[in-house]
Amino acid sequence: MKYLSKINSPEDLRKLDIKNLPLLAEEIRSFLVESVSKTGGHLASNLGVVELTIALHYCLNTPFDKIVWDVGHQAYIHKILTGRRERFDSLRQLGGLSGFPKPVESKYDTFCTGHSSTSISAAVGMAAARDLNHANYNVVSVIGDGSFTGGMVYEALNNAGRMKTKLLIILNDNGMSISRNVGAVSTYLTNLRTSKAYNEAKTDVKSALSKVPVVGEAASSFISASKKGLKKTLVYGEFFEGLGIMYVGPIDGNNIKELIRTLNKVKNLNKPVLLHIVTKKGKGYAPAEGHPDKFHGVGRFDVQSGELIDKKTDETYGDVFSKTLIRLGATKKNICAITAAMPDSTGVGSFKRFYPERTFDVGIAEEHAVTFAAGLAAGGYIPVFAVYSTFLQRSYDQLLHDVCLQNLHVIFAIDRAGIVGEDGETHQGIFDLSFLSHMPNMTVMAPCCKKELSDMLDFAVKGSGPFAIRYPKGAADNVLGGSSQPIAMGMPQKVYEGKRAAIISFGAVMKDVLEAYRRLIKEGFTPAIYNGRFASPIADEFLEELKSYEYIFTVEDNILSGGYGEKLTCSLSAKRIFGKKTVNIGFPQKFIEAGSRRELFEKYGVDDKGIYETIKDVLSDG
Ligand SMILES: Cc1ncc(C[n+]2csc(CCOP(=O)(O)OP(=O)(O)O)c2C)c(N)n1
Incomplete structure (x- = not known):
């Protein structure tokens, strides 16, 4: 590592001669592949932006100039070049470096990201703050073509074009979301990259840009000068230009010299500019180039x-969900599956192989996906939107206003509910019970094992109105031996009879609850065990049954706030069932850091040992 080992900040990078930067890029790629092979992480996206990241820190005056990374999964090289190389082996681990930009981690990280399509809005806001302060730094949003399918992008462009302030949007176009990018926007970008018409339109670029107010002259002479040096790659992106955003590109985003020449020009333009670069996802590592989807987010390899x-x-x-949906789809011809750009990881891709015409990939557009599902339901179909818990957060009002208010029969299959682990704060799925269980008409369920997930899907398909079924990441077991009492609206399943105390387990934590129960029994405690099943509604009959216990x-x-336990406690008091000593075990109302799932359950006392100790302490004191 001739060059990389000497870089501890972007200032060190800026001291390098431009001719040595391609070698630095090679060193970074080896370091990245070696490191991520041990920690796991988002490899392919990062391999594609090695040159871009070097060029940005080389041309800009970071941290005075600000870079906002959309999603932030591609910010590893940025971390490596901004003083975090030596801690890189702790990536995504408890107490280690975050896999996403995190301002508390470094002054070079300007904005927390993790969810897509937010960077242009954030950058426009930062540019507005700069202008109010009469400062003059650059604000740059780096966003992928996949993230460009998200609706916030267009709200932000609308705002940026009107504000006319200095802002650089770098559209990193690799043709891929996690899987191949889809939709009309993706087609438009592909046309920009390839169409003959656009290449021919290059001759008109100069006259078109001369008409642009304020910077027309400067931009026009820049284009003329650049054309010679930039292999005539500049064309005219009429969609952006029409919004008042100067379009530059497409250029080869894996060619470091071309990037530097272009960035040095566009950074001085005093208006919103969109620089369209074309990169190769997974570049430089054959397995990732060959399978960029598999190496998007990868485990150790x-x-x-x-x-x-x-x-x-x-x-x-997720496998159980996918199999069940395929089975149900065979007899119920009105079941449709929806994904927001995650067909493989949600299981919707498998459904598509059987029923392609009833499968919809809407792009990274969770808000749209929910209202689109509402439309399908209004048209007589039963849409199943399979989505990660953390991403469904973006659709709160669509759920409430567009689905629940009309009591539409939409099913939400919520994967990665609960702790997800290494992706950390931005991705933990610990809020869904809190934002779903108070919605009128919404039935909220969680299976304790794989058999029950399949039963719950059957139940939801047969029912009416909206249903949310949440289940966690990882291996599913049949912890109750697969034998389950039939599902009845609002009713939990009684697993073990008991006296004095009832322990109600909600969802896949059942395995740990049963382990804790075995230890409690050995010590002479005799609590009853219930499998909660429904966070909403909770049947009156069950609340009445709880009258017989002293402790719940x-x-x-x-998170405990607004979760199952609080909902149950409120339901008891609403029924005037008083005098119960209730203790809720779950996660605190905070953003939970990265770590393995097991480590985090242990740390927050939601594992078998923590559950056992809490219950034992309370019952012993009483
Ligand atoms: C709101 C939201 N939905 C889904 C995801 C999951 N996700 C992470 S990266 C990604 C694809 C992003 O594609 P692109 O922006 O083109 O970046 P690339 O990885 O291709 O560089 C998706 C769907 C997310 N982070 N945020």
Whole structure:
């Protein structure tokens, strides 16, 4: 590592001669592949932006100039170049570096990201703050073509074009979201990259740009000068220009010299500019170039072969969901599946192989996906939107206003509910119970095992109105031996009879609850065990049943605030059932850091040991 080992800040980088930067890029790629092979992480996206990241820190005066990384999964090189190389082996681990930009981690991280399509809005806001302060730094948003399918992008462009302030949007176009990018916007970008018409339009660029007020002359002479040096790659993006945003590109985003020449010009333009760069996802590492989707987010792997080290063997909740939906789709011809750009990780891709005409990939557009589902339901179909808990957060009002208000029969299959682990604060799915269980008409369920997930989907398809079924990441088991009492609206399943105390387990925490129960029994405690099943509604009959207990414990993998336990406690008091000593076990109302799922359950006392200790302490004191 001739060059990389000497770079501890962007100032060190800026001292390098431009001719050595391609070698630095090579060193960074080796370092990245080696490192991520040990920690896991977002490899392919980062390999594609090595040159871009070097060029940005080389041309800009960071941290005075601000870079906002959309999603932020591609900010690893940025971290490596901004003084975090030596801690890179702690990436995504408890107490280690975050896998996403995090201002508390570094002054070079300007904005927290993790969810897509936010960077232009944030950058426009930062540019507005700069202008109010009469400052003059650059604000740059780096956003991928996948993230460009999200609706906020267009709200931000609308705002940026009107404000006319200095802002640089770099559209990193690799043709990929996690899978191949989809939709009309993606087609438009592909046309920009390839169409003959646009190449021919290059001759008109100069006259078109001369008409642009304020910077017309400067931009026009820039284009003329650049044309010679930039291999005639500049064309005219009429969509952006029509919004008042100067379009530059497309240029080769893996050519460092071309990037630097272009950035040095556009950074001085005093208006919103969109620079369209074309990059290769996974560049420089053959397995990732060949399978950019598999190496988008990857576990530990062998560098030579590209083979995963921790092979997935057990069936996951996502697998069970996918199989069940395919089974249901065969008889119920009005079931549709929807994904927001995550067909493979949600199981919707498998449904598509059987029923392509009833499968919809809407792009990274969760807000739209929910209202689109509402439209399908209004048209007589039963849409199933399979989505990660954390991303459904973006659709609160669409759920409430567009689905629940009309009591439409839409099913939300909420994967990665609860703690997700290494992706950390931005991705933990610990809020869904709190934002769903208070919605009128919404039935909210969680299975304790794989058999129950399948039963709950059957139940939801047969029912009416909206349903949310939440299940966690990872292997699913049949913890209750697969034998379950039929599902009845609002009613939990009684697992073990008991006296004095009832422990109500909500969802897949059942395994740990049963482990804690075994230890309590050994010590002479005799609590009853329930499998909660429904966070909303909670049947009156069950509340009445709880009258016979003195202590009520609830366990869930959600934040306590607004979660299952609080909902149950409020339901008891609404029924005037007083005098119960209730203790809710779950996660505190805070953003939970990265770490393995097990570590985090242990840390917050939601594992078997924590549950056992809490219950034992309370019952012993009483
Ligand atoms: C709101 C939201 N939905 C889904 C995701 C999951 N996700 C992470 S990266 C990604 C694809 C992003 O594609 P693009 O912006 O083109 O970046 P690339 O990885 O191709 O560089 C998706 C769908 C997310 N981070 N945020």
